[in-house]
Amino acid sequence: MTSATSAIDIDLVSDTATRPSRDMLARMMTAETGDEQRGEDPTVLQLCERIADLLGMDDALFLPSGTMCNQIAFLVHCRPGDEIIAADSAHVFGSEGAGASALAGAQFHTIATPNGIFDAAAVAAHIRTPRMRRPRSRVVAVEQTTNRGGGAIWPVEELAAIVALAREHSLAVHMDGARLFNAVVAANTPAKAFTAGFDSAWVDLSKGLGCPVGGVLAGSKDFIAEAWHWKHRLGGAMRQSGILAAAGLYALDHNIERLAEDHANARLFADIVRGLDGVTVSPENVVTNILFLELGARLDAADIAARLKEHGIRIGVEDPRRMRVVTHLDVTRAGVKQAAEAFVEIVQGMAA
Structure with missing residues (x-):
């Protein structure tokens, strides 16, 4: 010892x-920057374009944290009184300061599961039959990989079944992809295969990828346009944030495999x-x-x-x-x- x-x-x-390596810091120090809030930071734009492509999404938004990614997604998808279906061990339920209820006015309907993974049948059992006095089922949220579930990986087939069920019931599907790239590497499966059909998904830069800060939220053009409003309202403006986005680009090049x-x-x-x-x-x-x-x-x-x-x-x-x-x-x-x-x-x- x-x-x-x-x-x-x-x-x-x-x-x-994790802390940024010397090479990552060098990339950050030479980053080209501009006013990100005006869409003028070329490094941020490049990062968002790459993440959107990796996830098979139309557009993406650079944000200070993964929790902000999740909360903005719920703010876009939900209205007060809506309900989010998620695992009882999900980060969004137990580790984000009850943000969905405090900010979006949405509550959780949780599924008991030992490893954070559930199937479409469990989701079906948690979808509320529409009635005036009931909360409205609005979003199904999954976490890839599952944190409290010991890093378990959602199978592509199970995710596809949940997406299909959600479509039948007009529900949005959101992926907390904090460790999505861990699943990509362990399962030898492209990220966009996991996120296929999802309305929103994000990836964390500050965990296994080794960046000092940040997450990237992706979705449709309309979803990201609405997410921009919430970014402003929640104080997510970062201005010349290309210095941070450069770390993300370095990580995508060097830290995934x-x-x-x-x-x-x-x-x-x-x-x-x-x-x-x-x-x-x-x-x-x-x-x-x-x-x-x-x-x-x-x-x-x-x-x-x-x-x-x-x-x-x-x-x-x-x-x-x-x-x-x-x-x-x-x-x-x-x-x-x-x-x-x-x-x-x-x-x-x-x-x-």
């Missing part, structure tokens, strides 16, 4: 811990700790860059996290019996191995 230190040398709490390394590193961590007394790895088959550690009654997540931090290692604490590990480009394979071995040593020491 490493010597005790207060600094975090190996940060596996989230892939949001390498996500496979993060997936392999997550499996390495799982393999090292699997079989440890009092610890269960979830999901059993790690497919992308997220895994959870379910702890037995004699182990405490906060205690383990504090001991790891003494050695410059940080992993997430979900609750007293659950921890989360997220691999990314800023932690090498050797670092992941070191963190997993430190976790094993600490747990074994606590048991002894």
